[in-house]
Amino acid sequence: MTPESTRPDARATEPVTGSTDDVQDLIDIAQCVLFDFDGPVCRLYAGRSAEKVAKEQVRWLEAQGLHGLLAAGMRDEPDPYVVLRAVDERHPDSDLVTELEARLTHEEQKAVASAWPTPYADALIRTWSATGARLAVATNNSPGPVASYLTGRGLIDCFTPHIYGRTQNLNLLKPDPHCVNRALSAMGADPARTLMIGDAASDYLAARAAGVHFLGYARNDRKLGVLQKIGAERIVTSLQPLLKKLNGET
Structure with missing residues (x-):
């Protein structure tokens, strides 16, 4: 850095x-x-916006056929941590939450290189x-x-x-x-x-x-x-x- x-x-x-x-x-x-x-x-997220990460989370969920998992307003949520918690509230302790959390950790690790x-x-x-x-x-x-x-x-x-x-x-x-x-x-x-x-x-x-x-x-x-x-x-x-x-x- x-x-x-x-x-x-x-x-x-x-x-x-x-x-x-x-x-x-x-x-x-x-x-x-x-x-x-x-x-x-x-x-x-100075070099990679948190909003973009949140949208990618939502797109990944929809690609898994989970269109109804999030409330309509959640699809425009700019905070990836809010999206993660929303999924956890619907499916606590599930493999889905584990995978979504791992994907977020991966995004955080990528963001380190461009953090300010x-x-x-x-x-x-x-x-x-x-x-x-x-x-x-x-x-x-x-x-x-x-x-x-x-x-x-x-x-x-x-x-x-x-x-x-x-x-x-x-x-x-x-x-x-x-x-x-x-x-x-x-x-x-x-x-x-x-x-x-x-x-x-x-x-x-x-x-x-x-x-x-x-x-x-x-x-x-x-x-x-x-x-x-x-x-x-x-x-x-x-x-x-x-x-x-x-x-x-x-």
Whole structure:
């Protein structure tokens, strides 16, 4: 993967609106930091849109003669994870769901090669790790592609072995707090001294259910509106304020 500093369009995703409230208190309490993956760490589908992946899922289902499996509106669903869960709700623990999940994992792995690093994320992760904070990934993505991306960026040592992603039990995807609780348990972390950084309503709800602090990351107005609507009180539109505070800058 191209280093962040030489990727000319990496910073084009940086937002221009949103809260810039002080984050020092969150840094002070955070002995452990949990990162959602797709958003705060990178844009996984920057080179291959999630909407295209979702449409391919739907086309594959229809090719299997499963036209009636999805509601009519689901055929235009832009989120592959919503499609996966919709199928799982109709046919839980089936070979069909297993195959669809495997296909999604394959698409995630392909997307790693063209993923864009979130501005300031690499430096933030390395700096936070160097301060002694324990880091983990808590995500709805499959853990294999997550590990591949982190390895390619030279970040894997900041997280290993604490990467908690999608399992075969799709009922445990966020907003269920399962992956967050797995991270807390494995690290022996105190929820009151743990911070989760996420960009979706499901991240906020999972963090709240697990009793950990939450910081929203919104790279655009749509993300900002979703986080505000769900009730997130602390939102940044860039990771730069966190990095500056960790480096002792004002």
